[in-house]
Amino acid sequence: MSAWIQKIDPGNSITMEFPATVTKTASGSISNTAKITPVTTSGGANLGTLHTNIANVVVQDTNISGFVQTPSLIDFGKINYSPENRLLTNISTIGQLLINHSAPTNYQVSVAYDNDDDNTKIKNETGDTLPPSSDGLMFIKQRESDPTVPGTWKPITSSGTPIQSTFFNATSPNLTNYVGVGDWKLAVNSQAKPGKYTGTLTWAMEDVPN
Incomplete structure (x- = not known):
């Protein structure tokens, strides 16, 4: 010039x-x-x-992979006391699940919950916790390859549970339909004490061999 x-x-x-x-x-x-x-x-x-x-x-x-946004709240609503164990389905999900992946290669998206971690476990204002059922405490409806299929309920483990049994490979997918209303369950024991319970989920994305 x-x-x-x-x-x-x-x-x-x-x-x-x-x-x-x-x-x-x-x-x-x-x-x-x-x-x-x-x-x-x-x-x-x-x-x-x-x-x-x-x-x-x-x-x-620009080759950065990560979460653009994750849900800020999974709401299971309010319930009255019952002498029976119950399995609640979420009534709302606030926020989206948006991914940015650096290349169109295979990767897995998972969510984890650690009931042994005092910083993340579900508890109420006074520190009371929810004892897990024999199958687990929180569950997610894992899809096979598409969010429109019925899916299979899987317990959310501390090591992480994939939201889809097969891999993703899109570079910027919107996965909100995997984590919407009716895609989560929470086991509530009959001995659970009153209160507003909150906890923390951990999201992870991991590349897998093609």
């Missing part, structure tokens, strides 16, 4: 803008300068070539 600058008055400055195409494939910093030549003063002296200040461009890596 070239440009003609006719005159710069003493004490003044100019701003030069020029387009640039970034071909660097990895993240990092790129530096560039522009040169002005020949440079001649008003008195006729030749200053040769002048260089502008350094322009730095930070290139960010």
Whole structure:
């Protein structure tokens, strides 16, 4: 690129803008300068070539995989006391499950719940917990290959339970239909004490061999 600058008055400055195409494939910093030549003063002296200040461009890596958004609340509603064990189905899911994967290769999305971790286990305001059933405490409807199929109820383990038994390979899928209303269950023991119970789920995405 070239440009003609006719005159710069003493004490003044100019701003030069020029387009640039970034071909660097990895993240990092790129530096560039522009040169002005020949440079001649008003008195006729030749200053040769002048260089502008350094322009730095930070290139960010676009090959990043991760969760764009995960549900903020799985709501199982309110119930009255009962002497029987019950299995509640969620009445609402707040938030979406959005993924960004760097390449169209196989990966698995799973959700985990650890009932032995005091920081994440389900408990009420006074610290009372929900004892799990013989099958587990929380369950998710695991699909085989599509969220529209009925699915199979699977206990959510501390190591993680895949939301789909087969792999995903889309780069930016919306998986909200896997975690909506009716896709979660919670076992409530007859000995559960009153209160508002809350806990924490952990989401994970793991690449698998093609």
